[in-house]
Amino acid sequence: MEQQPVTSFFFHPFLFSSLPILFIAFLIKKWLLNTSTINKRLPPSPPKLPIIGNFHQLGSLPHHPLQSLAQRYGPLMLLHLGSTPTLVASSAEAAREIMKTHDIIFSNRPKNIIAKRLLYDYKDVSMSPYGEFWRQMKSIFVLQLLSNRKVQSFHFVREEETSLLMKKIEESSSSSSALNLSEMFSLLTNDVVCRTAFGRKYSGGESGKKFLRLLTDFLVVLGIFDIGNFIPWLAWINHVNGLYAKVDRVGKEMDEFLEQVVEERTNVLKTKSNGDERVEGEEGREDFLDILLRIHKENSAVDRDCVKALILDAFSAGTDTTSTVLEWAMTELLRHPRVMNKVKNEVREILKGKPHITADDLEEMHYLKAVIKETVRLHPPIPLLVPHEASEDVRVMGYDIAAGTMVLINAWAIGRDPMTWVEPEEFQPERFLNSSIDFRGHDFELIPFGAGRRGCPGTSFAIATNEFVLANLVHKFNWALPGGAMGEHLDMTECPGVTIRRKMPLLAVATPCSC
Secondary structure: OOOOOOOOOOOOOOOHOOOHHHHHHHHHHHHHHHHHHHOOOOOOOOOEEOOEHHHHHHOOOOOOHHHHHHHHOOEEEEEEHHHHHHHHOOOOOHHHHHHHOOOOOEEEOOOHHHHHHHHOOOOOOOOOOOHHHHHHOOOHHHHHHHHHHHHHHOOOHHHHHHHHHHHHHHHOOOOOEEEEEHHHHHHHHHHHHHHHHHHOOOOOHHHHHHHHHHHHHHHHHHHOOOHHHHHHHHHOHHHHOHHHHHHHHHHHHHHHHHHHHHHHEEEEEEEEOOOOOOOOOOOOOOOOOHHHHHHHHHOOOOOHHHHHHHHHHHHHHOOOHHHHHHHHHHHHHHHHHHHHHHHHHHHHHHOOOOOOOOOOOOHHOOHHHHHHHHHHHOOOOOOOOOOOOOOOOOOEEEEEEOOOOOEEEOHHHHOOOOOOOOOOOOOOOOHHHOOOOOOOOOOOOOOOOOOHHHHOHHHHHHHHHHHHHHHHHHEEEEOOHHHHHEEEEOOEEEEEOOOOOOOOEEEEEEOOOOO
């Protein structure tokens, strides 16, 4: 699936072209500011411009300038994005206070007009307001799809899809031509999620092409900057420039596709159940859709829109993020031949000529696990995590934070903090071999998937796929860059989007290993 450029969540040219028109409004607002902040101790703030606040300092890849600003103003700073006060956390200590000490207060999500339209009025897990409904949806999502038991039960899907990928690579390697690994990883993760969610793949034929196009469009519009979220009285602009029309079109097409899938499975329920409450997908096993439809039948709180919203969560959270980690992991291995050889030797020594990798084999591959930890330290898929919002006034690290403040946690900057990491810009998996630090939300020095109540529930599912695919890639093939290029010359430019991927596709040449 071709990676499409996305307009940054934080950047839009309109912000700079309309300053003269908006200046008067700023002056009025300045004089009408509530004086209640006089006795408050606020976090340090960079200077801001009228109307747009600090938007001009962010650019298209905001995790970079926010790191630079934090180095000047501190690990907890207050920005103003339009009319939205925004707290930025750039250290493990600050992240711990937000996602552990005051986790409940910061468990809400800020309002997002586009997400509201695409995700069935927040009936999903990722953007649903914190409360009883969210707890119900998360419980369904975690227990029925993402528990450790469920993750292991889908090992056969990862095994079969990875085997197909290895065959594709082997067939292409005979010509010594460069492989587009970025595209291959996207297709692989999409097929894995499709089979676990629907019991079948949607990557072949016309329906497959349609679904891949829809999923790409969905992720693109989900990441588009919406000025209405930050300057509400300018939301009309998105009606004029066609953004909301595009969102409605993509939402309608995706809903029609999901409705067709749900209706087809509902009919299977009616014709094949014969009184049995279990309904099996095409693979003869109960998949996520089967489970959701069963819950929908038993629980009136889980309506049809909830079913579709949770399916969208599975795809939006489980495809792009997983393939992004694989892409950056292989990028770093190609840049660092020493590391590539070390992980390759570990995998091959543990397997001792066995053709297939088991879950027990993976548990012994400590260096491979360290490679993945080091990859997500340097390249968290969503560098600023999904925003949080303060539900009430709270004091954080001695500063007063007002209710309604949006919170951005710069996981990218935290992973490169020199106060925590030795040589933080260097790719050194060895740093994790004698370290208990993990990425599952307990160690705030490494939080690529968030932490606390709103941490990503799909971490185990994603990492299981990453470990298995990466182990197979280095077990079955030797890898090199096209044309004998050196790793240090590999373009590392990032592309803005919902996830931060490589701007240029990762191309590599595979040679089958005779081991």
